[in-house]
Amino acid sequence: MAKILIYNNGTDRMETYYKGEQEAMPYNVNRTLTVNEFRGSSKSQILWTDKRTMQSWNNFRALYGAPIFVGFAFKRCWEGGHGILSQHYAGVAFDVGQNLNSQKRDYMRNLARASGYWRYIEPEVDTPRWVHFDDRWIASGYPLTQFRK
Numbered sequence: 001m002a003k004i005l006i007y008n009n010g011t012d013r014m015e016t017y018y019k020g021e022q023e024a025m026p027y028n029v030n031r032t033l034t035v036n037e038f039r040g041s042s043k044s045q046i047l048w049t050d051k052r053t054m055q056s057w058n059n060f061r062a063l064y065g066a067p068i069f070v071g072f073a074f075k076r077c078w079e080g081g082h083g084i085l086s087q088h089y090a091g092v093a094f095d096v097g098q099n100l101n102s103q104k105r106d107y108m109r110n111l112a113r114a115s116g117y118w119r120y121i122e123p124e125v126d127t128p129r130w131v132h133f134d135d136r137w138i139a140s141g142y143p144l145t146q147f148r149k
Contacts, residue, residue: 002035007050027054032061033070040072047074049091053135056117057094060133063115064108069099071130087120093134095127105131 004017006026017026021036033054039047061068072095075088087093097105105124112121112133122132 001045002039003046004035005046005048006054007048009050009052025049025054027051027058029058029062032067033057033073037070038073040070040074042072042074042076042079044074044076044079047091049074050135053092056135060112060115060117063117064111068096068108071095071098087134087136090136092136093132095130095132097131098129102128105129 001018001020004019004026006015006017007013008015015026019026019035021039022034024031025033025035025038035047038049073088073093074091075086077086077089088095097108100108109121109124109131112118112131117135118133119136120134126132
C-alpha cells in the first residue's frame, strides 16, 4: 500500500490517499495509470504529484487513444541517477514508450508537443529510446504553483 500525496492546484491544499499497487492513481480517469506504473522502480512507500499533472496525463492519454507504456514517473533523487532538481522527484514527469519503435515514439513526442498538455518534452537526442514529458512550472525542481498568487 502506497501513501500518495497530491497537491490540489484548485484548492491550494495537499490531499492524502492510500492505494494498492494495482489501483488507479488519484484523479486518474479510466484506470490508465496505476500506482505501480507511476512508481516504476522506486522503492518509496510515499509518492507525490499534483492534480494538474494527473489531469494532463488523462487528457494526453485520451488524445493518444491507446494504452501508453510507462517506464516510470516518480523517482526519488538517489534512485536511478535523478538529482534533487529532477522533475521525476517533483512527481510531475513521465518516461514512456520504451516498448515502441522509433517511428511510434516520434509520433508520441510530436503529439505531446502539439497537445499543449505538457510544458516540456525532451528532445529525441536526449531520450532516443523513450519519450519524456513533464508538467513543470519552473526550469527544474519542485513546481511552485502553490506559491503563485
